[in-house]
Amino acid sequence: MSNKNKILIIDSTANRRKELCKLWSGDLGYEVVSSGGDDLVNFHDEREIALQNLVNNPPIACLLHQNDKLRFDDPERSKLLEACRRVVVFGGAGISARGDWPDRWSWIPRAINGKASANYRQWKQLADWFSSETPLPAAQVDLLSRGNEPRFLIAIHILCQGFLVGDRMRERLPTAVEQTRNRKWWCVPLVESAGDSLFKTVQSEWGPDMPDSLTTLVKWISEEPGYENVDLPRIVPAVKQEIENRLSK
Amino acid sequence: MPEWNELRARLNHDLVKNRLLPGTARMIRIVSGSVLADPLETFDCTIATVWKETSPSLQVLFDTCESALSPRNYFLVEPLVHCPPSTMEWLPDIIHELWVERHDIPGWCNNGKLLVAEIDTAVPNARNLLELHPGETQSADLVELFLDLQKRTTNLSAHLSMIERKSLL
Numbered sequence: 001m002s003n004k005n006k007i008l009i010i011d012s013t014a015n016r017r018k019e020l021c022k023l024w025s026g027d028l029g030y031e032v033v034s035s036g037g038d039d040l041v042n043f044h045d046e047r048e049i050a051l052q053n054l055v056n057n058p059p060i061a062c063l064l065h066q067n068d069k070l071r072f073d074d075p076e077r078s079k080l081l082e083a084c085r086r087v088v089v090f091g092g093a094g095i096s097a098r099g100d101w102p103d104r105w106s107w108i109p110r111a112i113n114g115k116a117s118a119n120y121r122q123w124k125q126l127a128d129w130f131s132s133e134t135p136l137p138a139a140q141v142d143l144l145s146r147g148n149e150p151r152f153l154i155a156i157h158i159l160c161q162g163f164l165v166g167d168r169m170r171e172r173l174p175t176a177v178e179q180t181r182n183r184k185w186w187c188v189p190l191v192e193s194a195g196d197s198l199f200k201t202v203q204s205e206w207g208p209d210m211p212d213s214l215t216t217l218v219k220w221i222s223e224e225p226g227y228e229n230v231d232l233p234r235i236v237p238a239v240k241q242e243i244e245n246r247l248s249k
Numbered sequence: 250m251p252e253w254n255e256l257r258a259r260l261n262h263d264l265v266k267n268r269l270l271p272g273t274a275r276m277i278r279i280v281s282g283s284v285l286a287d288p289l290e291t292f293d294c295t296i297a298t299v300w301k302e303t304s305p306s307l308q309v310l311f312d313t314c315e316s317a318l319s320p321r322n323y324f325l326v327e328p329l330v331h332c333p334p335s336t337m338e339w340l341p342d343i344i345h346e347l348w349v350e351r352h353d354i355p356g357w358c359n360n361g362k363l364l365v366a367e368i369d370t371a372v373p374n375a376r377n378l379l380e381l382h383p384g385e386t387q388s389a390d391l392v393e394l395f396l397d398l399q400k401r402t403t404n405l406s407a408h409l410s411m412i413e414r415k416s417l418l
Contacts, residue, residue, distance in 0.1 A: 142327075155329050158320060161347060162340045173339050185336070193328030 005131055006031040006059040008084060009043075012068050020063065027120065028127040033059060037071040051080060058083035061130040063090060069101070086130055088144070108143045118143055120204040121152070121194065150205035152190065152198075153243050156217070159186055160240035163232065181232065186221045198222050206246065213238040253317035257310055261409035264303045265402060272296040273399035280391035288391070289379045296398075300372045304365060307405075311361040314412075315354050321345040357412060364405045371398050 007030045011017035017034060021043040025032040032043035033054065040049045062084040064072070069089065072081055081087055087105040101107070108118070118126075122142045129135045129144075142151075162180055169176035179185055194201045202218050203210055217239050219227040272295030278284040279291055321341045323329050332340065349355065375394055382388060 151323070151326065152328060154320070154323055158323060158329065158340070158344055161344060162336070165343055165347065169339060169343060175335070176339060179335060184333075188333055188336075189328045189331040192331035 005029065006033065007130065008033045008035065008040075008054070008059040008062040008080070010035045010037065010062065010068050010072070011065040012037045012071075013065070016065075023123060024063075024127070028123060030127065037068050051077065055079050055083050058085075060084065061086045061088065063088050065090060066107075088126070106144050119150075119201075121197065121201040124197065150247065152194065152202050153205050153247060155189060156186075156202070156214070157240055157243040157247075159189075160236050160243070163236045164240065183221065183223075186217075187223075190221055199224075211238075211242045214242055253310070253313065256306070257409055257412065260303060260306055260310060261406055264299060265406045265409065268299045269296060269303070269402050270399065270406065272299060273395055273402055276395045277392060277399065280385075280388055280395060282387035287384065289376070289383065292376060292379055297372060297376060300368065304369055307365045308362070311358045311365070314358045314361075315349070318354065318412075319345050320348050357408075361405075361408055364401065364408055367401050368398070368405065371401060 007024055009017060009020050009024065009032055011020065014036065017036065021032045021034045024030040025043050033049060034041050034043040040051060040054055041047065042049055058080065062081055064081070064087060066089050072078055087102075088108060089101060089105060090108045125141055126143050129141050135141075159180075162176075163185070166177040166180040190198055199218050199222055202214070206214065213235050216227060216230055217235055220230045275284070275286075275295055276288065276292060279286050279288050321344065324332060324337065324341045371394075375398060378391060378394060382391065385391065
C-alpha cells in the first residue's frame with residue numbers, strides 16, 4: 001500500500017475528530033488514520049492498526065491536537081510522529097503560542113469550528129503542501145502563516161473596484177475599461193489560483209446564504225453552463241456592496 | 250497585515266488597557282488618599298516604565314500603518330498575485346489610492362501620533378510634579394493631573410480600537 005496521501009489525525013475530542021476525518025477522507029481525498037489518543041483506527045473501515053505497522057508504513061502527515069501531544073510522548077509512540085513527514089499541531093483559543101515541539105513541526109491556531117476556523121481552500125492548500133514533493137515555503141501556506149482572511153472575497157471586491165473605476169482611469173490608461181469588461185479580467189487571477197474549486201472556495205469563505213449577485217458572477221467567471229451572459233454593469237456594484245456588508249460584520 | 254494587527258492588538262490590550270489604564274486608576278486612588286502607597290514609586294512601576302516600553306512601538310505602529318494595511322499587499326499573495334502585468338500596471342496603485350481616500354489612513358496615523366505625543370509630554374510632567382510633592386496625598390492638582398492622563402490613555406486605546414472596526418477593504 002502506498003504512503004502517498006495518508007494522514008494521521010489525533011484528537012481526543014470525538015466530534016471534532018470525526019469532522020476532520022470526514023473532511024480529509026472525503027473532499028481532500030486522503031486515506032485517514034484516526035486516533036483519539038490511545039487507539040489507531042482506519043477511518044474508512046474502522047479497522048484497528050498496530051502501532052508498529054504504522055511506524056513501518058507511516059502517513060505523510062499528522063494533524064495533532066495540542067492537548068493530545070502528551071499521549072504520544074512515550075518513546076514507542078513518539079516514533080510514529082517522527083516517522084511522519086510533516087506534523088501540524090492545531091487547537092487553542094486563537095492566542096498565538098507555539099508549544100515545546102520539534103522545530104520541524106508546524107502549528108495552526110484553530111482547526112475547525114468557531115472564530116478563525118480554517119476554510120476549504122485553506123485545507124486544500126495544506127493538503128497540497130503535505131503531498132507535494134516540492135512544497136511552497138510554509139510562510140506561503142495560509143494556515144501555517146496564520147492567515148485566515150477571506151482572500152477570494154477580497155480579491156473579487158478589488159476586481160469589482162477596478163471594473164467600476166475603469167472610466168476614471170481612461171486618461172491614465174486608455175485600455176482600462178476594455179480590460180475590465182473582459183472575462184479574463186476576473187478569471188485569470190481567480191481560476192489560476194482556485195482551479196475548478198473557485199465556486200466552492202468563494203462559498204466557503206462566504207458561509208451560508210451567498211447572495212445571487214455573487215453566485216452569478218462567480219459562476220460566470222467559472223464558465224458554468226447557463227451563465228454565459230451576465231449584465232456586468234448591473235451586477236458588479238451589487239457584488240461589491242454585498243462583500244463590503246459581509247466583511248464589515 | 251496579520252503581524253501589524255497583532256502588534257496593534259497586543260499594544261492596545263496588553264500595555265494600554267491592561268497596564269497603563271489600571272496604572273492611572275491606581276495613581277488616582279493614591280493621590281486622592283483612598284489607597285496608601287508611595288506615589289512616585291508606584292508611578293515609576295505602573296506608568297513610567299510601561300510607557301517607556303510602549304511609546305516607541307506605538308510610533309512604529311503608526312509609521313508603518315499605511316504600508317502594512319494597504320490593499321496593495323493583496324497583489325503579493327494568492328489569488329491576485331496571478332493578475333497579468335497589464336493589470337498590475339495600474340490596479341494596485343488605484344486600489345491603494347481609493348483605500349487611502351476612503352478611510353483617511355494618514356489622518357488616523359497622524360491623530361495616533363498626536364495622542365502618543367500628548368502622553369509623551371504628560372508622563373514626565375506628572376513625574377516632575379510628584380517629585381515636587383514627595384509623598385503627598387489628597388492633592389487636588391495631582392488628582393486632576395492623573396484624571397487627565399487617564400483620559401488621554403483612554404483616548405489612545407479608543408483610537409487603537411478604531412482601526413479594528415474600520416473595513417480593511
